[in-house]
Amino acid sequence: MTFDTSSVHAFQSHFDGDIILPESPEYESASTVFMAKGAPAIVVRPRTDVAVAESVKFAKEHTLVISVRSGGHSGAGHSTNDSGIIIDLMHLNKVEVIDTAKNTVRIEGGAHWGPTADQLQKLGLAISSGDTNTVGVGGLATAGGIGWMVRKYGLTIDSLVGATVVTASGEILQASKTTNPDLFWGIRGGGGNFGIVTSFEFEAHPIGEVYAGSIVYDFAERGEILKKWRDYMRTASEDLSTMIMPMPSMPAFGGQPAALVLLACYASDNQEEATKVIAALKDFGTVLSDDIQKKPYAEVLEDAHPPQGFQVLVNDALISDFSDELIDTIVKNDTQMLQIRSVGGAMNRVSKDATAFAHRASEALIIAPVFMSPAASQSEIDSALEPWRAIAKFGQGAYINFFNEWTSVESTAAYPPATFNKLVALKRQYDPENIFHRNYNIAPDSELR
Numbered sequence: 001m002t003f004d005t006s007s008v009h010a011f012q013s014h015f016d017g018d019i020i021l022p023e024s025p026e027y028e029s030a031s032t033v034f035m036a037k038g039a040p041a042i043v044v045r046p047r048t049d050v051a052v053a054e055s056v057k058f059a060k061e062h063t064l065v066i067s068v069r070s071g072g073h074s075g076a077g078h079s080t081n082d083s084g085i086i087i088d089l090m091h092l093n094k095v096e097v098i099d100t101a102k103n104t105v106r107i108e109g110g111a112h113w114g115p116t117a118d119q120l121q122k123l124g125l126a127i128s129s130g131d132t133n134t135v136g137v138g139g140l141a142t143a144g145g146i147g148w149m150v151r152k153y154g155l156t157i158d159s160l161v162g163a164t165v166v167t168a169s170g171e172i173l174q175a176s177k178t179t180n181p182d183l184f185w186g187i188r189g190g191g192g193n194f195g196i197v198t199s200f201e202f203e204a205h206p207i208g209e210v211y212a213g214s215i216v217y218d219f220a221e222r223g224e225i226l227k228k229w230r231d232y233m234r235t236a237s238e239d240l241s242t243m244i245m246p247m248p249s250m251p252a253f254g255g256q257p258a259a260l261v262l263l264a265c266y267a268s269d270n271q272e273e274a275t276k277v278i279a280a281l282k283d284f285g286t287v288l289s290d291d292i293q294k295k296p297y298a299e300v301l302e303d304a305h306p307p308q309g310f311q312v313l314v315n316d317a318l319i320s321d322f323s324d325e326l327i328d329t330i331v332k333n334d335t336q337m338l339q340i341r342s343v344g345g346a347m348n349r350v351s352k353d354a355t356a357f358a359h360r361a362s363e364a365l366i367i368a369p370v371f372m373s374p375a376a377s378q379s380e381i382d383s384a385l386e387p388w389r390a391i392a393k394f395g396q397g398a399y400i401n402f403f404n405e406w407t408s409v410e411s412t413a414a415y416p417p418a419t420f421n422k423l424v425a426l427k428r429q430y431d432p433e434n435i436f437h438r439n440y441n442i443a444p445d446s447e448l449r
């Protein structure tokens, strides 16, 4: 869409924020996100809730497709588009304590988890988010948030106590267990379907230093080690969250030797207990190297870089029983890497209908990135995904945020019928015209299941 520049000028005259048009020097970086490059008609960077609401109204007036950008890490590239508008929340990145007694913190919707963790660390606090510094608070904290303290404190959304949301009508609403509780339910697992969250209120947790790092085992022992890992995690202290990654030798990683890598975070500074836990983890099999050490929690989060020269197809499955049969299937189908995260603990104790993230009774999340040449044909993609399909059969459901496709297959995996139907009802109420559809979309005209 091309603009009548006078409408942009009129908007700019009262808009509290930046406006970036294709001729602006920042246009290229403003329209490029982690997994995609777009060509939007306009990028706006509001500085206030009111400016976010004005951006939504401007988009509607000009019938522009809306992308909402927080950290820009959407696996599906939802936070950019062609010919539409990006509402980029980069200026809304404040982190502040609003109740010292309860450790309640307000974090704006465009903050990133790395700088957020750094600021909370100075206060002796932390929130279980994800594993990556540059992932945005907005995209992760509306979908679930499976991070380094998931077994101790649950999903990121389980620490959420309130939010400010700009809805499709341009209203600025509060959402919590007592104010607009239906909206509060929907923004905890329903992604960006119901509006733009300009700030989140979390109850943070007192955390200082933790024990974290990696252990690399002999890949040849992966079947036995995966069983020992499963058995150990079933009764391990909830202070411990781990992920274990069978990594065959792959061109995407420069053909490095195959390895089985365990990443661990023991979220406590109790040295005696940590020493026992680390010894138990090292006892799973032949250790080739290890570097678990005491560090501030904020240093556990790492930087990530988009893979160059590959397209990445990402899928995931939540597993209720990480059975021997599943482990054997993983071992037989290990042409690509897998990231297997321990979940459970506090995440399991939240009832399945308390939030829009329903698959609570899970003990593992398997994430399967498949690295393909950008020129791969559909039949090459289909055959590369075959091993994953064999593994995915063991899933009881899925987490929306590790999908780069969103068809009825993925939405059925993510949302059981009762959750899906409630999301559709909420979408009809808050966004009947589906203006927020660049997301894991719940269309208001969906057939109920």
Ligand SMILES: Cc1cc2nc3c(=O)[nH]c(=O)nc-3n(C[C@H](O)[C@H](O)[C@H](O)COP(=O)(O)OP(=O)(O)OC[C@H]3O[C@@H](n4cnc5c(N)ncnc54)[C@H](O)[C@@H]3O)c2cc1C
Pocket (backbone or CB within 6 Å): 033, 034, 067, 068, 069, 070, 071, 072, 073, 074, 075, 078, 079, 089, 109, 110, 129, 130, 131, 132, 134, 135, 136, 137, 138, 139, 140, 142, 143, 144, 145, 146, 147, 191, 192, 193, 195, 196, 197, 198, 304, 305, 401, 402, 438, 439, 440
């Ligand atoms: C390298 C990498 C590591 C990851 N690690 C983890 C992890 O450890 N744990 C985990 O749970 N997930 C993880 N993810 C998945 C991640 O949660 C999603 O990709 C998420 O959408 C990224 O959030 P973002 O704000 O960076 O994304 P963006 O691309 O900015 O936003 C994605 C979508 O989220 C919605 N959205 C964003 N901000 C808002 C807002 N303020 N209000 C309403 N809706 C909004 C919009 O629909 C938007 O299109 C990872 C992804 C990557 C690429």
